[in-house]
Amino acid sequence: MFEFHRRIDWDANATTSVSASVRREMVRILESIHGNPSSPHRIAHDAAEVLEDARMLVGSALGVEPTSIHFTAGATEAANQVLRGAVRLPGSCRRILTSPTEHASVLATLEDLERSEGVQVVRLPVDSRGVLDLRVLEDAFSEPADLVCCMLANNETGVVQDVGAVVEVAHRRGARVFCDVVQALGKMPVDLAAMDVDFANISAHKIHGPKGIGALYVKSGCALPALHTGGHQEEGRRAGTEAVHDIAGLAQALRDLPRQLGNCEGVRAVRKEFEEGLSRILPEVEFASGRGTGLCNTVHARFPGIPNSVLLGWLDHQGIAVSAGSACNTSSDRPSHVLTAMGRKETAARESLRFSLDPALSPRLLRRQARIVLGKIDDYLRGKVPDVQLLTPATLSPLLQDPRVLVVDARHSVDRKWIPPLSRAVQISWPFGSHLEELPKDRFVVFVCQVGFDAPILAWKLRKSRKGPVGFLAGGMMAWKCSPNNRSNPN
Numbered sequence: 001m002f003e004f005h006r007r008i009d010w011d012a013n014a015t016t017s018v019s020a021s022v023r024r025e026m027v028r029i030l031e032s033i034h035g036n037p038s039s040p041h042r043i044a045h046d047a048a049e050v051l052e053d054a055r056m057l058v059g060s061a062l063g064v065e066p067t068s069i070h071f072t073a074g075a076t077e078a079a080n081q082v083l084r085g086a087v088r089l090p091g092s093c094r095r096i097l098t099s100p101t102e103h104a105s106v107l108a109t110l111e112d113l114e115r116s117e118g119v120q121v122v123r124l125p126v127d128s129r130g131v132l133d134l135r136v137l138e139d140a141f142s143e144p145a146d147l148v149c150c151m152l153a154n155n156e157t158g159v160v161q162d163v164g165a166v167v168e169v170a171h172r173r174g175a176r177v178f179c180d181v182v183q184a185l186g187k188m189p190v191d192l193a194a195m196d197v198d199f200a201n202i203s204a205h206k207i208h209g210p211k212g213i214g215a216l217y218v219k220s221g222c223a224l225p226a227l228h229t230g231g232h233q234e235e236g237r238r239a240g241t242e243a244v245h246d247i248a249g250l251a252q253a254l255r256d257l258p259r260q261l262g263n264c265e266g267v268r269a270v271r272k273e274f275e276e277g278l279s280r281i282l283p284e285v286e287f288a289s290g291r292g293t294g295l296c297n298t299v300h301a302r303f304p305g306i307p308n309s310v311l312l313g314w315l316d317h318q319g320i321a322v323s324a325g326s327a328c329n330t331s332s333d334r335p336s337h338v339l340t341a342m343g344r345k346e347t348a349a350r351e352s353l354r355f356s357l358d359p360a361l362s363p364r365l366l367r368r369q370a371r372i373v374l375g376k377i378d379d380y381l382r383g384k385v386p387d388v389q390l391l392t393p394a395t396l397s398p399l400l401q402d403p404r405v406l407v408v409d410a411r412h413s414v415d416r417k418w419i420p421p422l423s424r425a426v427q428i429s430w431p432f433g434s435h436l437e438e439l440p441k442d443r444f445v446v447f448v449c450q451v452g453f454d455a456p457i458l459a460w461k462l463r464k465s466r467k468g469p470v471g472f473l474a475g476g477m478m479a480w481k482c483s484p485n486n487r488s489n490p491n
Protein backbone atom coordinates (compact mmCIF):
# COMPACT_ATOMS: atom_id res chain seq x y z
CA MET A 1 0.00 0.00 0.00
CA PHE A 2 1.30 3.46 -0.85
CA GLU A 3 1.62 5.66 2.20
CA PHE A 4 2.49 9.32 1.88
CA HIS A 5 4.73 10.67 4.57
CA ARG A 6 6.78 13.78 5.13
CA ARG A 7 10.36 13.21 6.22
CA ILE A 8 10.64 11.03 9.31
CA ASP A 9 13.39 12.19 11.64
CA TRP A 10 14.43 9.22 13.74
CA ASP A 11 17.74 10.82 14.65
CA ALA A 12 16.57 12.74 17.71
CA ASN A 13 19.69 11.85 19.72
CA ALA A 14 21.71 13.88 17.20
CA THR A 15 19.52 16.94 17.49
CA THR A 16 15.90 18.11 17.51
CA SER A 17 14.04 20.89 15.74
CA VAL A 18 13.38 24.15 17.60
CA SER A 19 9.79 23.90 18.85
CA ALA A 20 7.19 26.56 18.04
CA SER A 21 7.00 27.70 21.67
CA VAL A 22 10.80 28.03 21.91
CA ARG A 23 10.87 29.98 18.64
CA ARG A 24 8.13 32.32 19.86
CA GLU A 25 9.91 32.92 23.17
CA MET A 26 13.24 33.60 21.47
CA VAL A 27 11.64 36.07 19.05
CA ARG A 28 9.87 37.77 21.97
CA ILE A 29 13.18 38.22 23.76
CA LEU A 30 15.00 39.38 20.62
CA GLU A 31 12.29 41.96 19.97
CA SER A 32 11.89 43.25 23.51
CA ILE A 33 15.10 42.75 25.45
CA HIS A 34 18.49 43.93 24.28
CA GLY A 35 20.33 44.89 27.47
CA ASN A 36 23.66 43.52 28.58
CA PRO A 37 22.75 41.60 31.76
CA SER A 38 25.91 42.89 33.50
CA SER A 39 25.19 46.62 33.00
CA PRO A 40 23.92 48.74 35.90
CA HIS A 41 20.54 50.05 34.65
CA ARG A 42 16.91 49.14 34.05
CA ILE A 43 17.39 47.96 30.45
CA ALA A 44 20.13 45.61 31.62
CA HIS A 45 18.06 44.50 34.58
CA ASP A 46 15.34 43.15 32.25
CA ALA A 47 17.95 40.97 30.53
CA ALA A 48 19.39 39.83 33.86
CA GLU A 49 15.91 38.80 34.94
CA VAL A 50 15.57 36.57 31.89
CA LEU A 51 18.83 34.87 32.89
CA GLU A 52 17.81 34.38 36.50
CA ASP A 53 14.40 32.95 35.52
CA ALA A 54 16.17 30.54 33.19
CA ARG A 55 18.65 29.58 35.90
CA MET A 56 15.76 28.74 38.23
CA LEU A 57 14.19 26.56 35.54
CA VAL A 58 17.42 24.67 34.84
CA GLY A 59 18.02 24.19 38.57
CA SER A 60 14.54 22.87 39.14
CA ALA A 61 14.68 20.56 36.06
CA LEU A 62 17.90 19.03 37.43
CA GLY A 63 16.90 19.03 41.13
CA VAL A 64 19.63 21.46 42.25
CA GLU A 65 20.05 25.07 43.42
CA PRO A 66 19.93 27.68 40.62
CA THR A 67 23.17 29.23 41.93
CA SER A 68 25.02 26.07 40.87
CA ILE A 69 24.01 26.52 37.19
CA HIS A 70 26.19 28.39 34.68
CA PHE A 71 25.26 28.94 31.06
CA THR A 72 27.74 27.80 28.42
CA ALA A 73 27.83 27.56 24.63
CA GLY A 74 26.63 23.96 24.71
CA ALA A 75 27.55 20.74 26.45
CA THR A 76 30.92 20.32 24.74
CA GLU A 77 32.18 23.58 26.22
CA ALA A 78 30.93 22.58 29.68
CA ALA A 79 32.71 19.20 29.43
CA ASN A 80 35.93 20.94 28.37
CA GLN A 81 35.69 23.27 31.34
CA VAL A 82 35.27 20.42 33.82
CA LEU A 83 38.03 18.22 32.41
CA ARG A 84 40.57 20.94 31.72
CA GLY A 85 39.73 22.63 35.04
CA ALA A 86 40.03 19.46 37.13
CA VAL A 87 43.70 18.97 36.26
CA ARG A 88 44.58 22.64 36.84
CA LEU A 89 43.42 22.70 40.44
CA PRO A 90 46.17 22.95 43.06
CA GLY A 91 46.91 19.50 44.49
CA SER A 92 45.50 17.69 41.46
CA CYS A 93 47.03 14.26 40.91
CA ARG A 94 46.34 14.58 37.18
CA ARG A 95 44.72 11.19 36.88
CA ILE A 96 41.21 10.82 35.40
CA LEU A 97 39.09 7.68 35.17
CA THR A 98 36.56 7.41 32.37
CA SER A 99 34.24 4.99 30.70
CA PRO A 100 35.40 4.39 27.10
CA THR A 101 31.82 4.91 25.84
CA GLU A 102 31.62 8.62 26.73
CA HIS A 103 30.74 11.21 24.11
CA ALA A 104 33.52 12.64 21.91
CA SER A 105 33.37 15.90 23.89
CA VAL A 106 34.84 13.96 26.82
CA LEU A 107 37.02 11.39 25.07
CA ALA A 108 38.69 13.80 22.64
CA THR A 109 39.31 16.32 25.43
CA LEU A 110 40.90 13.61 27.55
CA GLU A 111 43.06 12.50 24.61
CA ASP A 112 44.21 16.08 24.23
CA LEU A 113 45.01 16.39 27.95
CA GLU A 114 46.92 13.12 27.78
CA ARG A 115 48.94 14.28 24.77
CA SER A 116 49.55 17.90 25.61
CA GLU A 117 49.60 17.92 29.42
CA GLY A 118 50.75 14.41 30.31
CA VAL A 119 47.53 13.74 32.25
CA GLN A 120 47.02 10.03 32.98
CA VAL A 121 43.70 8.85 31.58
CA VAL A 122 42.39 5.42 32.56
CA ARG A 123 39.68 4.01 30.29
CA LEU A 124 37.75 1.45 32.31
CA PRO A 125 36.25 -1.50 30.44
CA VAL A 126 32.47 -1.87 30.10
CA ASP A 127 30.52 -5.12 29.76
CA SER A 128 28.81 -6.34 26.58
CA ARG A 129 25.78 -4.09 27.31
CA GLY A 130 28.03 -1.06 27.76
CA VAL A 131 27.66 -0.93 31.55
CA LEU A 132 30.59 0.13 33.72
CA ASP A 133 31.76 -2.57 36.14
CA LEU A 134 31.91 -1.13 39.67
CA ARG A 135 34.56 -3.64 40.79
CA VAL A 136 36.81 -2.47 37.97
CA LEU A 137 36.19 1.12 39.07
CA GLU A 138 37.05 0.23 42.65
CA ASP A 139 40.30 -1.47 41.49
CA ALA A 140 41.25 1.58 39.42
CA PHE A 141 41.55 3.51 42.69
CA SER A 142 44.66 1.53 43.58
CA GLU A 143 46.17 4.91 42.73
CA PRO A 144 44.40 8.19 43.54
CA ALA A 145 42.39 10.03 40.86
CA ASP A 146 40.89 13.52 40.62
CA LEU A 147 37.83 12.79 38.60
CA VAL A 148 35.58 10.04 37.25
CA CYS A 149 33.64 10.71 34.00
CA CYS A 150 30.46 8.70 33.70
CA MET A 151 27.58 9.71 31.46
CA LEU A 152 24.05 8.95 32.62
CA ALA A 153 22.71 7.74 29.25
CA ASN A 154 24.69 6.83 26.18
CA ASN A 155 23.91 8.74 22.98
CA GLU A 156 24.48 5.73 20.68
CA THR A 157 23.01 2.77 22.53
CA GLY A 158 20.79 4.50 25.10
CA VAL A 159 22.30 2.38 27.89
CA VAL A 160 21.83 3.96 31.34
CA GLN A 161 24.61 3.77 33.95
CA ASP A 162 24.10 3.44 37.70
CA VAL A 163 25.66 6.84 38.33
CA GLY A 164 24.65 6.88 42.01
CA ALA A 165 26.76 3.75 42.60
CA VAL A 166 29.70 5.23 40.63
CA VAL A 167 29.51 8.38 42.77
CA GLU A 168 29.50 6.30 45.96
CA VAL A 169 32.78 4.59 44.98
CA ALA A 170 34.41 7.79 43.69
CA HIS A 171 33.55 9.90 46.73
CA ARG A 172 34.73 7.20 49.11
CA ARG A 173 38.06 7.31 47.25
CA GLY A 174 38.24 11.11 47.27
CA ALA A 175 37.46 11.75 43.57
CA ARG A 176 34.81 14.01 42.06
CA VAL A 177 32.33 12.83 39.41
CA PHE A 178 31.42 14.52 36.14
CA CYS A 179 28.17 13.23 34.67
CA ASP A 180 27.04 14.08 31.13
CA VAL A 181 23.24 14.08 31.34
CA VAL A 182 22.72 15.50 27.84
CA GLN A 183 20.83 12.49 26.44
CA ALA A 184 19.00 11.58 29.62
CA LEU A 185 17.29 14.96 29.98
CA GLY A 186 13.69 14.73 28.77
CA LYS A 187 13.88 10.95 28.30
CA MET A 188 14.02 9.93 31.97
CA PRO A 189 13.92 11.74 35.33
CA VAL A 190 17.23 13.46 36.12
CA ASP A 191 18.00 14.41 39.71
CA LEU A 192 21.60 15.58 40.12
CA ALA A 193 21.25 16.08 43.89
CA ALA A 194 19.97 12.52 44.37
CA MET A 195 22.85 11.12 42.29
CA ASP A 196 25.20 13.44 44.22
CA VAL A 197 27.37 14.17 41.16
CA ASP A 198 29.80 17.09 41.37
CA PHE A 199 29.63 18.37 37.80
CA ALA A 200 27.13 17.86 34.99
CA ASN A 201 26.20 19.34 31.62
CA ILE A 202 23.11 19.71 29.44
CA SER A 203 22.49 20.91 25.88
CA ALA A 204 19.40 22.79 24.66
CA HIS A 205 19.32 21.39 21.12
CA LYS A 206 18.60 17.85 22.32
CA ILE A 207 15.29 19.01 23.85
CA HIS A 208 13.89 21.20 21.06
CA GLY A 209 15.86 24.27 22.12
CA PRO A 210 18.40 26.24 20.06
CA LYS A 211 21.87 24.98 19.18
CA GLY A 212 24.99 26.44 20.79
CA ILE A 213 23.59 26.85 24.28
CA GLY A 214 23.76 24.61 27.33
CA ALA A 215 24.52 24.67 31.01
CA LEU A 216 27.16 23.48 33.41
CA TYR A 217 26.30 22.33 36.92
CA VAL A 218 28.97 22.76 39.60
CA LYS A 219 28.06 21.45 43.04
CA SER A 220 28.36 24.03 45.77
CA GLY A 221 31.84 23.88 47.33
CA CYS A 222 33.52 22.33 44.26
CA ALA A 223 36.30 24.47 42.85
CA LEU A 224 36.47 24.78 39.06
CA PRO A 225 38.58 27.30 37.14
CA ALA A 226 37.09 29.18 34.18
CA LEU A 227 37.83 27.83 30.71
CA HIS A 228 38.68 31.20 29.22
CA THR A 229 39.42 34.67 30.47
CA GLY A 230 37.36 37.84 30.13
CA GLY A 231 34.55 39.40 32.15
CA HIS A 232 33.08 38.12 35.39
CA GLN A 233 29.86 36.79 33.97
CA GLU A 234 28.30 33.62 35.42
CA GLU A 235 29.99 34.12 38.81
CA GLY A 236 33.36 34.24 37.06
CA ARG A 237 32.87 30.72 35.71
CA ARG A 238 32.14 31.65 32.09
CA ALA A 239 33.46 34.90 30.66
CA GLY A 240 31.57 36.61 27.82
CA THR A 241 28.21 38.38 27.53
CA GLU A 242 25.44 35.83 27.90
CA ALA A 243 23.36 34.93 24.83
CA VAL A 244 20.12 36.05 26.46
CA HIS A 245 17.77 34.93 23.65
CA ASP A 246 19.40 31.47 23.46
CA ILE A 247 19.18 31.09 27.22
CA ALA A 248 15.50 32.09 27.06
CA GLY A 249 15.10 29.38 24.39
CA LEU A 250 16.69 26.79 26.68
CA ALA A 251 14.36 27.91 29.50
CA GLN A 252 11.29 27.53 27.28
CA ALA A 253 12.42 24.06 26.19
CA LEU A 254 12.62 23.14 29.87
CA ARG A 255 9.13 24.55 30.55
CA ASP A 256 7.87 22.19 27.83
CA LEU A 257 9.80 19.19 29.13
CA PRO A 258 7.24 17.74 31.59
CA ARG A 259 4.90 17.07 28.65
CA GLN A 260 7.65 15.19 26.83
CA LEU A 261 8.51 13.22 29.97
CA GLY A 262 4.82 12.31 30.21
CA ASN A 263 5.13 10.67 26.77
CA CYS A 264 8.03 8.43 27.75
CA GLU A 265 6.11 5.30 28.68
CA GLY A 266 4.16 5.52 25.41
CA VAL A 267 7.41 6.05 23.49
CA ARG A 268 8.90 2.98 25.18
CA ALA A 269 5.86 0.95 24.11
CA VAL A 270 6.32 2.04 20.46
CA ARG A 271 10.01 1.22 20.72
CA LYS A 272 9.15 -2.28 21.95
CA GLU A 273 6.74 -2.80 19.05
CA PHE A 274 9.39 -1.55 16.63
CA GLU A 275 11.99 -3.94 18.05
CA GLU A 276 9.50 -6.81 17.80
CA GLY A 277 8.74 -5.76 14.23
CA LEU A 278 12.43 -5.77 13.33
CA SER A 279 12.86 -9.25 14.82
CA ARG A 280 9.86 -10.45 12.82
CA ILE A 281 11.16 -9.24 9.47
CA LEU A 282 14.78 -10.19 10.24
CA PRO A 283 15.06 -12.80 13.00
CA GLU A 284 18.87 -12.43 13.10
CA VAL A 285 18.67 -8.75 14.12
CA GLU A 286 20.64 -7.99 17.31
CA PHE A 287 20.06 -5.17 19.80
CA ALA A 288 23.19 -3.60 21.24
CA SER A 289 22.08 -3.30 24.85
CA GLY A 290 19.32 -5.86 24.87
CA ARG A 291 15.67 -5.26 24.05
CA GLY A 292 13.61 -2.68 25.93
CA THR A 293 16.31 -1.49 28.34
CA GLY A 294 17.91 1.96 28.55
CA LEU A 295 16.51 5.21 27.17
CA CYS A 296 12.86 5.00 26.13
CA ASN A 297 13.56 6.29 22.61
CA THR A 298 16.77 4.59 21.46
CA VAL A 299 17.06 1.39 19.41
CA HIS A 300 20.51 0.32 18.35
CA ALA A 301 20.22 -2.63 16.01
CA ARG A 302 22.63 -4.75 14.04
CA PHE A 303 21.51 -6.08 10.65
CA PRO A 304 23.96 -8.94 10.04
CA GLY A 305 25.40 -8.93 6.53
CA ILE A 306 24.09 -5.47 5.59
CA PRO A 307 26.55 -2.54 5.62
CA ASN A 308 24.96 0.24 7.70
CA SER A 309 25.87 2.82 5.05
CA VAL A 310 23.70 1.02 2.49
CA LEU A 311 20.62 0.68 4.71
CA LEU A 312 21.10 4.22 5.98
CA GLY A 313 21.30 5.44 2.38
CA TRP A 314 18.16 3.51 1.41
CA LEU A 315 16.19 4.91 4.35
CA ASP A 316 17.42 8.44 3.66
CA HIS A 317 16.36 8.05 0.05
CA GLN A 318 12.93 7.09 1.39
CA GLY A 319 12.79 10.24 3.54
CA ILE A 320 13.75 8.55 6.79
CA ALA A 321 16.70 9.91 8.80
CA VAL A 322 18.51 7.48 11.06
CA SER A 323 22.14 7.29 12.02
CA ALA A 324 25.09 4.95 12.21
CA GLY A 325 26.20 6.31 15.58
CA SER A 326 27.12 9.69 16.99
CA ALA A 327 26.66 12.71 14.73
CA CYS A 328 30.07 13.89 15.90
CA ASN A 329 31.75 10.89 14.26
CA THR A 330 29.96 10.47 10.91
CA SER A 331 32.79 11.95 8.86
CA SER A 332 35.25 9.47 10.30
CA ASP A 333 35.63 5.94 9.07
CA ARG A 334 36.29 4.54 12.50
CA PRO A 335 33.61 2.09 13.60
CA SER A 336 31.65 3.28 16.64
CA HIS A 337 33.96 3.50 19.67
CA VAL A 338 30.96 2.65 21.85
CA LEU A 339 30.32 -0.68 20.11
CA THR A 340 34.00 -1.56 20.00
CA ALA A 341 34.29 -0.83 23.73
CA MET A 342 31.36 -3.21 24.24
CA GLY A 343 33.43 -5.92 22.57
CA ARG A 344 31.70 -5.90 19.17
CA LYS A 345 33.82 -6.80 16.16
CA GLU A 346 34.44 -4.12 13.54
CA THR A 347 32.07 -5.85 11.08
CA ALA A 348 29.27 -5.81 13.66
CA ALA A 349 29.86 -2.12 14.30
CA ARG A 350 29.60 -1.46 10.55
CA GLU A 351 26.27 -3.26 10.34
CA SER A 352 24.58 -1.30 13.13
CA LEU A 353 22.12 1.56 12.95
CA ARG A 354 20.71 3.85 15.63
CA PHE A 355 17.02 4.72 15.52
CA SER A 356 16.30 7.53 18.00
CA LEU A 357 12.64 8.44 18.22
CA ASP A 358 11.61 11.95 19.16
CA PRO A 359 10.00 11.68 22.60
CA ALA A 360 8.24 15.02 22.10
CA LEU A 361 6.02 13.37 19.45
CA SER A 362 2.87 11.57 20.52
CA PRO A 363 3.12 7.78 20.76
CA ARG A 364 0.30 7.66 18.17
CA LEU A 365 2.36 9.53 15.58
CA LEU A 366 5.50 7.55 16.47
CA ARG A 367 3.56 4.30 15.99
CA ARG A 368 2.55 5.45 12.49
CA GLN A 369 6.15 6.36 11.74
CA ALA A 370 7.35 2.99 13.06
CA ARG A 371 5.03 1.20 10.61
CA ILE A 372 6.50 3.16 7.71
CA VAL A 373 10.12 2.62 8.82
CA LEU A 374 9.53 -1.12 9.24
CA GLY A 375 7.88 -1.25 5.81
CA LYS A 376 10.86 0.42 4.14
CA ILE A 377 13.34 -1.89 5.87
CA ASP A 378 11.22 -4.85 4.84
CA ASP A 379 11.22 -3.58 1.21
CA TYR A 380 14.99 -3.45 1.35
CA LEU A 381 15.33 -6.93 2.82
CA ARG A 382 12.97 -8.42 0.22
CA GLY A 383 14.86 -6.71 -2.59
CA LYS A 384 11.89 -4.46 -3.38
CA VAL A 385 14.17 -1.53 -4.07
CA PRO A 386 15.20 0.13 -7.33
CA ASP A 387 17.98 -1.78 -8.97
CA VAL A 388 21.20 -0.13 -7.85
CA GLN A 389 24.48 -2.04 -7.96
CA LEU A 390 26.56 -2.28 -4.85
CA LEU A 391 30.23 -2.48 -5.80
CA THR A 392 33.15 -3.47 -3.64
CA PRO A 393 36.73 -2.35 -4.33
CA ALA A 394 37.29 -5.75 -6.00
CA THR A 395 34.29 -5.42 -8.32
CA LEU A 396 34.90 -1.75 -9.08
CA SER A 397 38.58 -2.22 -9.94
CA PRO A 398 38.12 -3.88 -13.39
CA LEU A 399 35.46 -1.31 -14.34
CA LEU A 400 37.80 1.65 -13.96
CA GLN A 401 39.21 1.32 -17.48
CA ASP A 402 35.84 0.64 -19.11
CA PRO A 403 34.77 3.68 -21.20
CA ARG A 404 31.09 2.81 -20.64
CA VAL A 405 31.54 3.41 -16.90
CA LEU A 406 31.53 6.88 -15.37
CA VAL A 407 32.90 7.10 -11.84
CA VAL A 408 31.52 10.16 -10.03
CA ASP A 409 33.53 11.36 -7.04
CA ALA A 410 31.09 13.00 -4.61
CA ARG A 411 33.44 14.21 -1.91
CA HIS A 412 34.49 17.44 -0.28
CA SER A 413 37.86 18.79 -1.42
CA VAL A 414 39.40 18.20 2.00
CA ASP A 415 38.60 14.49 1.71
CA ARG A 416 40.14 14.35 -1.79
CA LYS A 417 43.39 15.69 -0.35
CA TRP A 418 43.44 12.87 2.11
CA ILE A 419 42.61 10.07 -0.34
CA PRO A 420 43.28 11.06 -3.98
CA PRO A 421 40.46 10.56 -6.50
CA LEU A 422 40.30 7.46 -8.71
CA SER A 423 41.79 8.03 -12.15
CA ARG A 424 39.24 9.31 -14.69
CA ALA A 425 36.71 10.01 -11.95
CA VAL A 426 34.49 13.05 -12.54
CA GLN A 427 34.46 15.27 -9.47
CA ILE A 428 31.25 16.93 -8.38
CA SER A 429 30.97 19.54 -5.66
CA TRP A 430 28.57 20.11 -2.78
CA PRO A 431 25.55 20.05 -2.93
CA PHE A 432 26.17 16.76 -4.76
CA GLY A 433 22.50 16.12 -5.59
CA SER A 434 22.32 19.27 -7.74
CA HIS A 435 24.66 17.71 -10.36
CA LEU A 436 22.59 14.61 -11.13
CA GLU A 437 20.85 16.16 -14.14
CA GLU A 438 24.21 16.90 -15.78
CA LEU A 439 25.39 13.27 -15.77
CA PRO A 440 25.37 11.47 -19.16
CA LYS A 441 22.43 9.12 -19.60
CA ASP A 442 24.23 6.52 -21.72
CA ARG A 443 26.84 5.40 -19.17
CA PHE A 444 26.93 3.21 -16.09
CA VAL A 445 27.27 5.81 -13.35
CA VAL A 446 29.10 4.70 -10.20
CA PHE A 447 29.16 7.08 -7.23
CA VAL A 448 32.00 7.08 -4.74
CA CYS A 449 32.12 9.12 -1.55
CA GLN A 450 34.51 9.19 1.40
CA VAL A 451 33.11 6.71 3.90
CA GLY A 452 30.07 5.34 2.09
CA PHE A 453 27.12 7.38 3.38
CA ASP A 454 26.56 9.86 0.51
CA ALA A 455 27.06 7.58 -2.50
CA PRO A 456 24.10 5.20 -1.95
CA ILE A 457 21.76 8.16 -1.45
CA LEU A 458 22.93 9.69 -4.75
CA ALA A 459 22.68 6.35 -6.55
CA TRP A 460 19.08 5.79 -5.48
CA LYS A 461 18.21 9.39 -6.31
CA LEU A 462 19.66 9.08 -9.82
CA ARG A 463 18.07 5.67 -10.34
CA LYS A 464 14.66 7.21 -9.71
CA SER A 465 15.03 9.54 -12.68
CA ARG A 466 16.55 7.18 -15.27
CA LYS A 467 16.53 3.62 -16.55
CA GLY A 468 20.26 2.99 -17.11
CA PRO A 469 22.52 1.18 -14.64
CA VAL A 470 23.64 3.03 -11.51
CA GLY A 471 25.95 1.84 -8.74
CA PHE A 472 27.99 2.94 -5.77
CA LEU A 473 31.13 1.89 -3.97
CA ALA A 474 30.15 0.44 -0.57
CA GLY A 475 32.33 1.83 2.22
CA GLY A 476 33.53 4.66 -0.05
CA MET A 477 37.13 5.63 -0.72
CA MET A 478 38.04 4.56 2.78
CA ALA A 479 37.13 0.97 1.87
CA TRP A 480 39.06 1.42 -1.39
CA LYS A 481 42.13 2.65 0.47
CA CYS A 482 42.00 -0.24 2.93
CA SER A 483 41.29 -2.90 0.33
CA PRO A 484 44.22 -5.31 -0.24
CA ASN A 485 43.46 -5.15 -4.01
CA ASN A 486 44.26 -1.51 -4.16
CA ARG A 487 46.98 -0.93 -1.62
CA SER A 488 49.68 -1.26 -4.24
CA ASN A 489 47.53 0.30 -6.93
CA PRO A 490 45.81 3.33 -5.45
CA ASN A 491 44.04 3.97 -8.76
Ligand SMILES: Cc1ncc(COP(=O)(O)O)c(C=O)c1O
Binding pocket: 013, 014, 073, 074, 075, 076, 077, 103, 105, 151, 153, 154, 155, 180, 182, 183, 202, 203, 204, 212, 213, 214, 327, 328
Ligand atom coordinates in the same frame (compact mmCIF):
# COMPACT_ATOMS: atom_id res chain seq x y z
C1 LIG B 1 25.95 12.62 25.22
C2 LIG B 1 26.32 13.94 24.60
N1 LIG B 1 27.18 14.74 25.24
C3 LIG B 1 27.56 15.92 24.73
C4 LIG B 1 27.08 16.34 23.51
C5 LIG B 1 27.55 17.67 22.96
O1 LIG B 1 26.55 18.64 23.04
P1 LIG B 1 26.71 20.04 22.29
O2 LIG B 1 26.29 19.79 20.88
O3 LIG B 1 25.76 20.97 23.02
O4 LIG B 1 28.09 20.49 22.43
C6 LIG B 1 26.18 15.54 22.81
C7 LIG B 1 25.69 15.95 21.49
O5 LIG B 1 25.96 15.40 20.47
C8 LIG B 1 25.81 14.29 23.36
O6 LIG B 1 24.99 13.45 22.71
